[in-house]
Every structure is written in C-alpha cells, then in structure tokens.
Amino acid sequence: xxxSSKPPSAPGKSTPEDDGKDRAAIRKAAQDLVRSAGLPPNxxxxxALGNLSLNEVLQRMVTREKVATLMERHGLPKxxxxxxxxGQADLDTVLRKxxxxxxxxxxxxxxxxxxxxxxxxxxxxxxxxxxxxxxRVLEVGRYExxxxxxxxxxxxxxxxxxxxxxxxxxxxxxSDAKHVRNQIKRDKAYADPCEPIWxxxxxxxxxxxRLFGHIDNEDQVECRVQEGQTLRGVIRxxxxxxxxxxxxxxxxxxVVFRHALLHLGRV
Numbered sequence: 515x516x517x518s519s520k521p522p523s524a525p526g527k528s529t530p531e532d533d534g535k536d537r538a539a540i541r542k543a544a545q546d547l548v549r550s551a552g553l554p555p556n557x558x559x560x561x562a563l564g565n566l567s568l569n570e571v572l573q574r575m576v577t578r579e580k581v582a583t584l585m586e587r588h589g590l591p592k593x594x595x596x597x598x599x600x601g602q603a604d605l606d607t608v609l610r611k612x613x614x615x616x617x618x619x620x621x622x623x624x625x626x627x628x629x630x631x632x633x634x635x636x637x638x639x640x641x642x643x644x645x646x647x648x649x650r651v652l653e654v655g656r657y658e659x660x661x662x663x664x665x666x667x668x669x670x671x672x673x674x675x676x677x678x679x680x681x682x683x684x685x686x687x688x689s690d691a692k693h694v695r696n697q698i699k700r701d702k703a704y705a706d707p708c709e710p711i712w713x714x715x716x717x718x719x720x721x722x723x724r725l726f727g728h729i730d731n732e733d734q735v736e737c738r739v740q741e742g743q744t745l746r747g748v749i750r751x752x753x754x755x756x757x758x759x760x761x762x763x764x765x766x767x768x769v770v771f772r773h774a775l776l777h778l779g780r781v
Contacts, residue, residue, distance in 0.1 A: 614726045624753040626685045626769040636688035641681045680710035683739045683774040690766040697761045704742035718775045725752045738777040
C-alpha cells in the first residue's frame with residue numbers, strides 16, 4: 515500500500531469526511547426549510563435533524579401566534595392565553611369572568627343608602643309591612659341605618675328612625691318615585707305582610723355570576739320581592755347588597771335589595 519493511500523473505513527463507522535458531509539446536508543436542509551416554510555432557524559435545524567416533524571413545528575408556530583394575539587388583544591397572561599390557544603379553556607368564558615371581576619371592582623360597595631349619606635339626597639324606600647319611607651339616610655351601620663323622614667310636600671323634617679337593612683325591599687331617588695311606583699305591579703299571592711328572611715341560606719338564590727349574566731346580555735327581566743311587588747326592566751349594575759334595575763318608561767332606576775328577592779327571570 516502506498517503511503518498516500520487511505521485505509522478503508524470499518525463497516526458501520528463514519529469517517530470525519532462523512533460527518534462533514536452529513537452536517538453540510540443538515541445545514542442545507544435547515545436553510546431550505548427556513549426559505550420554503552418560514553421556520554425559525556433553530557426549529558428548522560431540529561426538523562432537519564429529525565428531532566421534530568415539520569407538522570409539529572408548524573403547530574407550535576400557530577399556537578405561539580395565537581397566544582401572542584390573545585395576549586395583545588385581550589390583555590391575558592401568557593399561561594391563560596396558552597390554555598385557550600390549546601383548547602384547554604374557552605375564550606368567551608374567560609372574558610366574561612374578566613368582565614364580572616371588573617364590574618364587581620367598580621360596583622361592589624355601591625348602595626342607594628350609602629349614596630344618600632354621601633350627597634344628602636332624598637330617597638324613597640319600600641319597606642316590609644307594606645309601608646314606605648321618604649327622606650334621607652344620615653348614617654349606615656352594619657345592620658341598621660339612621661333615616662331622617664321628610665314631608666314630600668313641604669320638604670320639612672318630620673322625624674327620624676333606625677331601620678334594619680333587612681326591612682328594605684326597593685328604593686329609588688325621590689325624584690323618580692312617581693315613575694317607579696306607576697310601573698310596579700303586585701302579585702296578590704305574596705301580598706301579605708311578612709318578616710325579614712333572617713338566615714341567608716333561606717333566601718332566594720341569585721349568585722353574582724347569574725346576576726352578571728343578565729347584565730352582560732342586557733336581558734329584560736322580571737323580579738318579585740317580598741310582599742309581592744313585581745317589576746320589569748334591565749339590570750344595569752349590581753353590588754354586594756343591591757342591584758339597579760332600569761325600568762322601561764322614563765328609564766328610571768329602581769334599586770332592588772338582594773335579600774328581599776323572591777324571583778328573578780328573563781321575560
């Protein structure tokens with residue numbers, strides 16, 4: 515054998531020359547994938563090596579694009595956007611939960627009673643025992659509020675009383691009282707005077723999610739409270755203790771106290 519001759523390679527073993535040819539072929543295949551399929555170089559190289567299939571890489575790219583779009587369009591965290599992109603979570607459900615959380619943040623403490631304290635405005639309340647109270651709220655405690663009664667005709671103060679919150683069924687601004695009253699009907703089957711429903715577990719079940727569903731859909735609803743007062747409209751906001759119902763005529767708002775609710779449904 516001449517000195518310049520190369521010994522034959524052993525069967526099944528690659529030579530440095532073969533390795534170089536293989537690497538060159540892999541690089542070329544990766545470059546072709548970058549040009550033809552638009553793959554990022556790192557993923558193209560993995561496909562050329564056979565570590566990933568082209569379909570797997572394309573699916574990853576589609577998922578990444580969906581995730582980026584969801585994050586930008588809806589302000590979602592990456593983890594949640596990824597679950598939606600992979601079909602593990604429903605976008606509509608996620609967005610409704612976001613809207614519910616935002617609504618509660620803005621309205622959780624909203625209250626007709628608290629508003630009267632803040633601005634001194636006159637309100638009219640419908641109370642258990644089929645009675646009403648006209649005046650302003652001076653102070654709101656944990657269970658009771660201090661109410662100053664006013665003569666609707668003269669505006670003169672006529673007295674004050676402590677009223678338990680659970681005595682309240684409905685309320686509105688004094689300026690809207692006539693229009694609200696004209697749109698309320700009474701179900702005679704529930705018209706007898708009654709006591710507050712003291713135990714929360716015995717009250718009509720109406721969760722935040724259910725109430726917000728009506729708000730989000732702008733449903734026309736009918737609600738009935740203790741002693742049979744029945745009214746219709748669109749719920750515009752909800753707080754911890756009350757929700758605001760916009761009535762059709764004059765678009766006046768009546769506040770419904772959630773503890774007094776006996777029925778709520780779409781019409």
